[in-house]
Amino acid sequence: MGKSIADFHFVSDELSPGYTERLTKEIESKRNLVVPPDDLLLPQMLNSNQKLAYDLIIKACSSLEGQAFFVDDFGGTDKTFLYRALLATLRSQNHVALAVATFGIAASILPGVRTAHSRFKIPLDFSKTKSCQLSKQSSAAKLISESKLILWDEASMAKRDTIEAFDKLLKDLMDSDLPFGGKVIVFCGDFR
Template identity: 55%
Template sequence: MDAVISKTGGAFFVDGLGGTGKTFLYRALLATVKGRGEIGVPTATSGIAATLLHQGRTSHSTFQLPLQPDNNSTCSFTKRSKTATLLKHSSIIIWDEAPMTHRYHFEAVDRSLKDLMENDLPFGGKIIVFGGDFRQVLPVVRNGTRAQMIDASFVKSPIWRHVSILHLRENMRTRDDSAFATRLLSIGNGDEPTVSDHTIKLPNHMGHHHTLNEDADKINDKVVEKFLGEGKTYYSIDSVPEDRRNLYQQEFLNSISASGLPPHALTLKPRVPLMLLRNIDPKNGLCNGTRLLCRGLKDHFIDAEILTGHSRGSRVFLPRIPLKSAEDIKLPFELVRKQFPVKVSFALTINKSQG
């Protein structure tokens, strides 16, 4: 707040384990700045973290970040745009879940803010508060070596030395389970005993496999079966580009399950929890990872209630939409699957369970 009041600029990193009150702190900072009649810009790396902040947007949307940045990328907003005006007049920028972001993105924002503010100070002299937990999910480098993954981290960026680090230490979320809190810290700080290749042994009751989409799907199917009521199965329409049409059988396309794509056969029952698989209307809380409760299963739409974020309690109608397989999944063609953009979410993979 000293920096905000004296307008001296400065970059900060708020380091805190899940549950130590990062979101609480961001909300307090934003409310205080707003109360002074000034502008705060709330952003976060993932859609879910963004929905926890009032009017929060993803960093990609806020800064118009390049999708495949390199070591001299810049953001694509122009000096005359709304984005530029907002950033120029903001008195604080908050960027949550920063450790999930490839450092090239921070470097692009640094370059663009210097250019916008016409000076050479870190981040153009703007006050910017990064936050998150380096013990959690880090940037994804597809099929990357350990060295590449480490190199992608914010701490390896030349800008990192300009960032002041602040710590939140008291875990408010695990106050009733001190054993879990202690284990979490010991793993995160690297104190847990390891076997050969740096792996750690988890207690037996915690299960011993990576959470893959496949594992989560199996668990979800089992639980849906146990639910009362009539199930309804929705089948997707799968297609590939014209010139490939006759090379692949429909059954083969239907059998493909890829991360980010809903299943070909989606079996649901009323009152089952769902997770949205893509941004549909982030302003109203419908983004990739939002959890919903299934209320009604109609032929052409799903009636659902939002369970998380600031739009909790809203009723929404979801249509079928065409979803494309991601570029980095090595399919020899682009698959378009027209389906409700949801999957059952009793079990989640690790990245989706953030926050």
């Protein structure tokens, strides 16, 4: 009809956020996650194996080269302790560190976690489409692009198609053919 929704003045121009402001709102909320003071002390309490993994992952986050890690250990061996230390370190330095889990129950353990399907818009039914339904221009895509670390808990329980769709999404978002788009990824779980 030749009209824009702005012509109807439903929302005052002062109240409607600009596109870039909307894009950065989610990023700023992730950057400003409150890190519990106790979590900042966790890196000093890691055992030798945890400390080795922690140092390798933090070093990878500092470099410009992405890397994928898999933390595999028996359930109940304090893997969550390592994850909390990683997230606290990066978030306290004002970096975006995303944590996802395959299942909602696992997502409730770590701070600021969502399910992988929710965060990356992974379809539940791969018979219709084999790719994530996330627009490159969305705030979620910008958040993922700016993240220093993506930690996926209970990744051993995810279907192969899910991980492949996630890899394809990151390659697309980062415009890179490197595995997982050159991002630092930590897959966690227990195959036992």
